[in-house]
Amino acid sequence: MPVLGFNITKVEMEKTSTTIPGGQIQVRLSPRVNEMRLGEIRTPTGKMNGVEILFRYEVEYDPRIARAGVEGALLYLPPQKDRIDEILNLWEDEKKIDPVTFAEIVNFITTEVSPMLMVLAKEMRLPYHIPVPRVELKTE
Incomplete structure (x- = not known):
């Protein structure tokens, strides 16, 4: 697994409407990387370098009944350790x-x-942002 560490720094969910309209509700998920930098983690065998990634994950409902956001950081270790510099240089040069x-x-x-x-x-009585599997009966 290329992600060695994960930390959530902020969670927010706001219900902007008191009623949930009938019909179809669209949900848009927007993961975004805010920053990337060199990071390290201490392990029993020593320090390991990786890419520290600061992110924001947003959920928006349409019609606008609610919005949510999660911010955090993770430490990413590419499968080839020599790619750390390549990943960071691409971010620094071109974002x-x-x-x-x-x-x-x-x-x-x-x-x-x-x-x-x-x-x-x-808890806030909102539709889920991802579909939940449902059992349907077939009529013959």
């Missing part, structure tokens, strides 16, 4: 992340953050 790294980061963040956002949505 871009290669698609493979971005996919790994977003998948990890979504896996870690979604259960917490589902609990908050349940």
